[in-house]
Amino acid sequence: MTQVPPDPNGGPAVSVVIPVYQAMPYLRTLLDSLVAQDLDPAGYEVLAIDDGSTDAGPALLDEYAARHPQLRVVHQENSGWPGIPRNRGLDLARGRYVFFADADDEMGPEALRRMTAFADEHGSDVVVPKMVGVGGRWVRDAMYAQTQVDADLEQVFTTLTPQKMFRRSFLEEEGIRFPEEKVRLEDGMMLARAYLRASRVSLLGGYDFYYLVARDDGQNISSQGFDPEGYTWSIGEVSRIVTELDPDHERARRIVLDLYRRKCLKFYEPERFWKMRDTRRDAFLAAHRRHIETYITPEMEGRLSKRFRERSALVRAGDKAGLLDVAARGVDHRPHGARVTSAEWTWRGLQLGFELDGGASTGGAPVTLQLQERKGEHSLTVALRPQGSPTRARGSLTRWGATARVAAAQLRRPGSGVLDAYVLDPAHPEQRVRVEVATGTTLPPARSGARPYATIKDNLSVELDPAG
Structure with a gap:
């Protein structure tokens, strides 16, 4: 086991917070990866917040907690979304850093030691560690090619999942928490505030810190269905936060435009739009038109590549027939x-x-x-x-x-x-x-x-x- 510098207040170096809901059998893999960390157990803690699970997860958590003193378990009634259990874990955390993990993923055995040592050395408020996709989960590998002590914010804004390490005192001083309502991209809203309020955001490569696992049962939250209006509202909320908090207004516009390209225009990819129910097409089109009116100027739209610019112009005009024609031409190569x-x-x-x-x-x-x-x-x-x-x-x-x-x-x-x-x-x-x-x-x-x-x-x- 490796020692890490003690916390001045006598607590562990890092707290790992896990919201747990119906995560079996994946939960065991995560727990095994956490108790296998190459840190002395006194140097870190794991806070598992069982959000009313009805599977075998609660019993497994209690079993592990009885054998591993660094694991603390809280059982609570189901809150309906990860924000409440994450915030409860943050309230209970004693580490000088806090890392948010998901119950169906896995961590590399050197992850916590490497991240805390790096943050201590460089004074990082937020550390964005290299992630690896498993079972088909897509991860933008290229962004982790090089460690960046002072990360390019436009680059880190392409990862808005919560698996990051934060200096706990920074979160407390800035009052940064997860939204507790049942809204999509609640982690993105929290990350946007953290990225833009932090004194230093660092991107850490050179090691596979975290494994994002695609569940065979399709129950990852990111894989579940959602309401087009609510989802687009959430994209708008992240855009609003960026616009209000980023002192570099030109950079803010680029981040908002890229968010629109990745999170809105993806629904007009030919295969996806062609297969979509017509009522759902209408819902996306109406929501995206409102988003464009608020956040995407024609000048910003002109910066998009040709295929995205063409789709965006059709969305702005409310031209569903034109979008269907683009989709039809895109899928016409094979029988339907x-x-x-x-x-x-x-x-x-x-x-x-x-x-x-x-x-x-x-x-x-x-x-x-x-x-x-x-x-x-x-x-x-x-x-x-x-x-x-x-x-x-x-x-x-x-x-x-x-x-x-x-x-x-x-x-x-x-x-x-x-x-x-x-x-x-x-x-x-x-x-x-x-x-x-x-x-x-x-x-x-x-x-x-x-x-x-x-x-x-x-x-x-x-x-x-x-x-x-």
Whole structure:
């Protein structure tokens, strides 16, 4: 174990505050990483605030606390959001520094020692440590390439998650706490105040301090659904704080613009906007227009790169049709819908006609029909042959026709089963599309043990029965 300079008031060097709610089984990994820190247990404390969990987490916390004196546990009724348990932990903290962790993440074994030593040496009020994404959690790795004693605030404003270390006396003197209402980006509001009030904000690289873990159950708060109006209000609140507190007004405008680009305009990425429900599109568009009117001037908008500038101008104008057209052009490279419009047996096999939306020109291998065994791994594929001239209306995908012939021999196989029909672009096989049976289309009767039919959801399948 490594010693750290004692706190003048006799407390630990650092307090780690963890809001805990329904965090099993991930909680055990975090606790193991904290008790494995290469500091003497007397040099740090862990404050776990159980926010009314109903899983096995409360019992696990008590078990660890009984074995590890540096761990203190508080059980409370559920508050509904992380702000209240984080603030309660801050009130109970005795360390000269405080670090906020999430219950489903993990810390490197040297993290606390390295951060406290660095902050002591440089007098940092806020330390932004290098984070690593696990299981698909995205982290901007490039920003941690070099340690910065005096960090570029525009750079650190791209990380507004709470996993930072703060000088506790600084937070107390400035009255900086987490909002306790159930609002999105409450950690961003707290971080914005801290970044702009601190005498020194440092960015610390050179070690994997903290692992942000994507939960398999999708229950990370950042992965859950949210209200477009409330979320956009929160972006506006962070923007307001930056505008009011940053003495460098030009830098404030750049930070606010980048926040708008990252947090608002991302919803107009083609795949995302195209898949969005129309009512949700309307909600985002209305909220973002209000945000633009308050925080984004036309001059600021002009600084954006071309693709973001184009989208922003359409948002400012309230042009949903234009945004849909941009989205359609962005996703038109692959099929998004397919309907069988004709089907007949010929002496060569099953002849099918299709109408497709998207994917008329994949730029590579042709779009294919895939017949996938429903309860097995067997499948067969047939290339679609385009027919006629594709058409495209503004705001829509390219509509085109195609045919495919499934040879009779391909449908002969031992045993019975069902083949479900899909179309796919070979470059994006994971995004295959189920083939529907178009209204009014008559499917032919069974032949040689193969029967095309429409499922209860009007999708095309082929039943195979050699005895039929």
